[in-house]
Amino acid sequence: MASRVQACTACHGKEGRATPTGYFPRIAGKPAGYLVNQLINFRDGRRSYPQMTYLIEHLTDAYLQEMADHFAALDLPYAPPPAPQAPPAVLERGRVLVERGDASRDLPACVSCHGAAMMGVQPFIPGLLGLPRDYLNSQLGAWVTGQRRAQAPDCMAAIARKLSPQDVSALSAWLAAQPVAVGSKPAAALPAPLPIQCGGVMAVPVASASPAAPR
Structure with a gap:
């Protein structure tokens, strides 16, 4: 190997x-x-x-x-994050989107899919901590432009297209600045069904009456 x-x-x-x-x-x-x-x-x-x-x-x-x-299977420590790369107001906007989303735009909170600790969920959902800000920016942009796709229904493409450039900048800045606690791992399961259908994680239950689900 x-x-x-x-x-x-x-x-x-x-x-x-x-x-x-x-x-x-x-x-x-x-x-x-x-x-x-x-x-x-x-x-x-x-x-x-x-x-x-x-x-x-x-x-x-x-x-x-x-x-x-x-x-x-590799269980290795994470490097400390870099210093925050955005003003406090921008970081706060990112935190709110991550933790609460924006119901007015049918934007689910990131934690509702990626787990409360943002470390991902077994077996299909990735963590969002410990990633470079530039990488996070580029991937959200790639979903918007279609350079990154997943199996249909492509939930991340649908979500990314509702984000403004300011939202993307705030999300990536806040996520990239968060430390990863020693021993953090992907969660075994989500405490509630996904708020939106995702083709790449079809084995994970989806909330049947979620306002964020595709219509």
């Missing part, structure tokens, strides 16, 4: 624990279902990054699953 993932660690850092000051995201400790979904999305063209596609375009689902399982 060490030789198989050597190309991964060239960008994602030793053992897949990229630092929050870089661009490439941490993959160590992410849920295996999320990691394999993203590998398949790169291979099958739902995500656009030529270097990733080149590396895995001929790999089978089973081969990619083994790689995902390897990184998911």
Whole structure:
């Protein structure tokens, strides 16, 4: 496995624990279902990054699953976050969107899907802490433009298109500034059903009467 993932660690850092000051995201400790979904999305063209596609375009689902399982099993400490990169008012806007969302725009809180600790949920939902601000900005932008897609219904694309540029900046600034407590891991399950249907996590229950669900 060490030789198989050597190309991964060239960008994602030793053992897949990229630092929050870089661009490439941490993959160590992410849920295996999320990691394999993203590998398949790169291979099958739902995500656009030529270097990733080149590396895995001929790999089978089973081969990619083994790689995902390897990184998911790594239990490694997180680097401290950088100093906040936005004024207090912007950070507060980000915190409110993360913790409460915006019902007036049918925007669910980030915590309603990514978990109260923002560390993700097994087996398919990623954590949002310990990621560089530039990476968070770019991924939200990629959903808006269609450069990043998931299996339909693509819940993150629907959510991202409701965010203003100011919302994106506030979210990424607040998330990137949050420390990760020692021993933090993805939650085993959400305390309530998802507020919106997501094709990449269809095994997770969805609230049947949620105002944020697609109509």
